[in-house]
């Protein structure tokens with residue numbers, strides 16, 4: 001009699017525990033809905049990331065203006081070695097394959113009188129009256145052939161914005177009175 005009661009109690013406890021586990025499992029899947037969360041979260045997050053990237057991506061090369069004040073002009077002079085085969089930067093310096101670069105900032109594009117080596121594309125820029133502002137120069141030196149299709153300047157460009165800042169800051173100093181920093 002006592003044994004039967006014990007067996008009943010044990011059986012009830014075991015069944016109770018199993019029931020509890022089933023209910024808990026069912027409840028937790030209702031509460032957390034792991035599948036649904038996994039499905040919903042991804043597209044929402046991906047959409048947000050895409051929008052942010054599109055908004056942050058600049059249209060052209062990274063701007064150089066903010067870096068000029070702290071740029072390294074000594075490094076700029078070193079970088080000029082890449083230009084020196086075709087350009088001089090000194091006052092009254094000769095035109096070579098490319099025109100002399102003295103007093104370059106805010107100079108009219110394609111505007112060196114007496115330089116006969118301009119491409120048609122660069123010569124056409126002269127007529128626009130456009131000048132070599134810091135950011136125009138930045139875009140040109142990032143990738144000359146992208147900036148001006150048909151340019152005669154055979155130079156791949158500076159990928160790093162820091163390099164462009166250094167050489168532009170150096171070129172800025174090659175003038176009697178350097179143009180104010182932006």
Ligand code: HEC
Pocket residue numbers: 079080082083084085086087097098099101104108109110111112117118119120121122123132141150151152153154155167
């Ligand atoms: C292989 C020769 C070559 C090299 C290297 C070269 N250039 Fe030039 N550069 C030219 C030629 C040629 C032109 C004229 C381009 C045209 O008419 O399309 C020019 C034009 C320019 C102009 C426009 C000048 C103006 O009067 O409007 C600038 C600015 C310039 N170069 C800067 C540089 C700098 C800075 C470097 C070095 C990072 C450099 N170039 C490297 C050949 C060169």
